[in-house]
Amino acid sequence: MCVSPVNTIRDLSGHSGCRVMLCQAGGDPFIRKQSTSFAYNERLKRQLLKQKHFNMDAVRTPAVLGAGYDGGFFYFDMEYIPARKMAESIEHLDIEDILHFLDMLFESLPLRRKKPGARAAALFSRKIGAVTRNLPRREATVLEAVRKLRNFDFSTVPHSYCCGDLTLENILVTENRRIYLIDFLDSFYNSWMIDVAKLFQDLEFRWSYRSLPKDIHRELKLRIAKEVLVKKVVDLEEGVSKLYMIYHIILLNTLRILPYTHDTPTLRYLDRTMGDVMKRIDVIKEYL
Ligand SMILES: Nc1ncnc2c1ncn2[C@@H]1O[C@H](COP(=O)(O)OP(=O)(O)OP(=O)(O)O)[C@@H](O)[C@H]1O
Ligand SMILES: [Mg+2]
Incomplete structure (x- = not known):
């Protein structure tokens, strides 16, 4: 989890009940995906677990960097993939x-x-x-x-x-x-x-x-x-x-x-x- 203050560089599209942001906290940019309702918190946690347990041969997923709550809304941070x-x-x-x-x-x-x-x-x-x-x-x-x-x-x-x-x-x-x-x-x-x-x-x-x-x-x-x-x-x-x-x-x-x-x-x-x-x-x- 980041200890420096997090700056949102810009919002990326996010239609599925989440806000997706390109952020920076001192070092490299990263992506923060945050729930936009308390009701969605648990679903986003399950999605995070799925991403963490991802295991495919030739295909990857962005590394999860941390997770937490902001104003009661669950979020997780992940590696930014320039792609x-x-x-x-x-x-x-x-x-x-x-x-x-x-x-x-x-x-x-x-x-x-x-x-x-x-x-x-x-x-x-x-x-x-x-x-x-x-x-x-x-x-x-x-x-x-x-x-x-x-x-x-x-x-x-x-x-x-x-x-x-x-x-x-x-x-x-x-x-x-x-x-x-x-x-x-x-x-x-x-x-x-x-x-x-x-x-x-x-x-x-x-x-x-x-x-x-x-x-x-x-x-x-x-x-x-x-x-x-x-x-x-x-x-x-x-x-x-x-x-x-x-x-x-x-x-x-x-x-x-x-x-x-x-x-x-x-x-x-x-x-x-x-x-x-x-x-x-x-x-x-x-x-x-
Ligand atoms: N780790 C990442 N690295 C780079 N870009 C990312 C990353 N995660 C998300 N994005 C960008 O943010 C967009 C929205 O992210 P994501 O698909 O996770 O959210 P969503 O809420 O489901 O939005 P949508 O309904 O548009 O798919 C992606 O289409 C992609 O362009
Ligand atoms: Mg999507």
Whole structure:
């Protein structure tokens, strides 16, 4: 923990109930992530623990430097990584580089973990119940998504370490081609499949780009990366079943966002994605 007075150099974007600041206290700059409500304190603590226990082969995470409270709000400090977000870098990177990073990420996931958590079915069922109760709209597509989720057997989702929010926004790429993961999420269930689902949300459904104008270079690179990711999953043992499960997790994620969404680009994203994910689920089912 820092002993010199902490200066906030600038605020960085932070949409998930936290304030993220670039700070300095005498020496090198560092990042402080702070809860903005007392209610969020415990969640941020769990996220900090996830970051501390991070253990992937070729991928890193910023070192945690300390933690504490400021005005009753929990915060933790971490190493500042001078890097660009993968979401922004994708337009500038060669496709070979993108595939290299995808390789590093995928191979670092605990893919060989097969054992489900004892309470997998109960936790997913509880989540689906909570999401359904919260739904602001109940038109045909939404009801069909709920039906698909209720009918799906989540009891065999492998239980393993995961980051929880592996979008391209939360992957930092340094100049010397190192990858750092940030913004760990305390998920209701931990599985590497949740991370792969988040990757698909960007590579196939463009979650991180929903508010940006289309860009042909980005589009082509994302398409290639998505096809490569599909192949990687399908090539795993019982790969098609795994892919089928991952697309159900994407569907659940999509539905989960609906109650919190008020902006037009995100509403459009959700409408489009829900239908597209269900079409994909139906196609994959034919190969089971
Ligand atoms: N250790 C770090 N080094 C460098 N930049 C960082 C670091 N941690 C966070 N950032 C920057 O701050 C931004 C927001 O951080 P983070 O993703 O953890 O917060 P968030 O509250 O989830 O925000 P968002 O909803 O925008 O993802 C990141 O996208 C990244 O640009
Ligand atoms: Mg983030």
